[in-house]
Amino acid sequence: MLAPDPQTTITQLTDLINIRAAVTGWNQSLLNTVLPPLDPLPSWYTEINGLINNSKETSTAWLTDKGPQAFAVLTQSYIDYANRFVSAARALQSLVDAAKSAGGQPSAAQLGQMQALIKTLQDLASQTNQQTAVVLSQLQANSTTLQALRASLNTAVDAAQAQTGQTTAAIQTLREQMATLQATIAVESNAISTTDIGINKTMVTGVIGMVFGFAVSGLTLGVGTIAGLVLGVGGSAISSALASAKLKAALAQYVTLASELAEDEMQLAMVQGVINSLERLEHAQSLGSSNITAAIDLWRDTYNDLDWLQVVLQQPQIDVSLIPALNDLPTASTVWTRIATFAQQVQNLQLTSQVVSLDETVVPAKLTVVR
DSSP states (O other): OOSOOHHHHHHHHHHHHHHHHHHHHHHHHHHTOOOOOOSSOOTTHHHHHHHHHHHHHHHHHIIIIIHHHHHHHHHHHHHHHHHHHHHHHHHHHHHHHHHHHTTSOOOHHHHHHHHHHHHHHHHHHHHHHHHHHHHHHHHHHHHHHHHHHHHHHHHHHHHHHHTSGGGHHHHHHHHHHHHHHHHHHHHTOOOOOHHHHHTTOOEEEEEEEEEEEEEETTEEEEEEEEEEEEEEESHHHHHHHHTOHHHHHHHHHHHHHHTTSOHHHHHHHHTHHHHHHHHHHHHHHHHHHHHHHHHHHHHHHHHHHHHHHHHHHTSTTOOGGGOGGGTOHHHHHHHHHHHHHHHHHHHHOOEEEEEEEOOGGGSOTTEEEOO
16 A cells, blocks of 8 residues: 555654654753852853853754754655645546556556656655655754763763862762652653644643752842753643652752752752753654654655556556555545644644743742742
8 A cells, every 4th residue: 555554653743742842841941041150150160051051052943943844844744745645646546447447457648647646756755755864864963962062061060079079979969869850850741642632732841940049138049950841731731740749759858958068069969950951852852863764764665665666557568456556545545644634733733831840848948949
């Protein structure tokens, strides 16, 4: 049949929207990261803040330009091809019916028309394959940039931590607790399902803000970064995730450890959140690469199936009633229409992002949450 397995393709599209939500959310979390300058300015601040700003520039480029374009190409390609296929299949069916009524062997004119129609589908499949490959290369280049930034940031934080003397171990413990906290947040996330997309629910990325500071003379000096990201279907899913006892316990432990450090030491430890965010963004983009590779394989197979049909049609004295691909054109059209309809639903799915704060009731008196 001249169509892919519909359920496999729909699953890939569902995975795509979840990957897009994760990539968008983690990029947004990096954009929302703030490392306010302290007075006096720590010796490590300029280098580390510069690396954070570089990561924010990379995230901005993806969120405002490359990301939306990539998503449009990956979803619209199914819609465009399905429309072309249904039209071509309708014309092919008429030619096949005419050939069958004459004994099964098409005339030279009918054969030429069949080959021309199939050629238009081949051209579109080939073009789509190339466009999808470009998207993959852009995503991989973005991932390479992020990997280099994360490695540099991790090295800089390690070097700064090594200079803190007696509190080095405490800073390391807090960095590890930051990783635990972010991992807990990730567990509370929920991917969207095929059914959710079918009934047009809203996918929400909740960017979690964790900003603490010491209250001094009635003023609050903010220090901190973004703690993590929650994915869910609808805003209530985000609220439910943030209310989990496991998450609150992880946060309480984090705050207790943070309160034992000086402000610059706490800020340095919280940079681990940026490192973890970059790592999780890389993971999401790795899943995206696998998803796009599967799409490239689909368009390659689509082209090859059409190419094989062209080879069959070039054989002498063919009988169209014996060519399977020409006898299930209505079924293939139905499959492509189903895929296109789902791709349109994916395009129409609302993906929103909201910045939310973790429950501040666990913050001890020594610390205050900065909004």
